[in-house]
Amino acid sequence: MSVSKLAVRVVIGGLFFGHGMQKLTGWFGGGGLEGTDAMMEATDMRPARRNSIAAGVTEAASGTLLAAGLATPVAAAGLIGVMTTAIRKVHGKNGPWNSDRGWEYNAVLIATLTALAANGPGRLSLDAALHRVRSGPQWGFFALAAGVVSSAVLIELGRRGARATDAGATNAGTQPPEPPEAEQEEAEDNA
Known part of the structure; x- marks a missing residue:
């Protein structure tokens, strides 16, 4: 069981690390901060740069922690938050199926x-090596709840930032720009 948990952690954590680095640096064919900023603008997550950095760092850092099996419930919570935000801002409106860009x-x-947080990272983890394994249903619930709550907070902060930006544009006598359809499609691809 420890080997299978290690495999799950390394695959999921490694892919999230890569996804975060796509957002931050453009590695692995990503758009870097500029592309991520466009996605954040298209999904009303403003200020875009702050949200781009937050998303990229959360994915890269939490992915690394998950792969190593270190602070596993916290790592899971960070990644659950990112995925919850992706559902709420990009994929939710498309229905469930991935073939339709769904959730x-x-x-x-x-x-x-959530299952990794509840069941623990396994013996082949830094949490186990440091005798700091936190597991059980309460840790699964913690990871899920913390992820969902952090997503809700960040979406609300993004909404307020969008309203402030739109109000500033309106007060200056201009209308806020509408994101082009291509930016919305790019946002869906980057989420």
């Missing part, structure tokens, strides 16, 4: 991360 993949990751 099924995000939901599978959330369920897997």
